[in-house]
Amino acid sequence: MTPTVPSVLAELAELALRNASPDVPAAERANALTLSSMILGLAAEVADGEADCLVAENRALAELLADAADETSFRLSALRAENARLRAGLIAAHAAAETAGDDARQDAIWAELRASTERRKLSVAPV
Secondary structure (H helix, E strand, C coil), X not given: CCCCHHHHHHHHHHHHHHHCCCCCCHHHXXXXXXXXXXXXXXXXXXXXXXXXXXXXXXXXXXXXXXXCCCCCCCCHHHHHHHHHHHHHHHXXXXXXXXXXXXXXXXXXXXXXXXXXXXXXXXXCCCC
């Protein structure tokens, strides 16, 4: 599951508030600040690349499905909704390819799923 921006910000706000108390041990405060800093850095990385990633993915999925990606809006909410629609189509196409024994189609679908994973990889990913 990918956390939403509001839930991440709420957690960071809670950490900041909790660690503002003078009775929080220095080591605990340092730990919380380090974690908060890392999360904010990753959030910035994701926010910076999310639209580009979704546009690329939606275009690739649309091509794979011989569909047209809806690009009337580049708002993240619209791109995510279009991505969900295309992924539902991909699931149906994958099931149909399995039923038909269409190995080439299955290979193309798996190749896009791997490419999608690579597009979403963060800079701190171990692999």
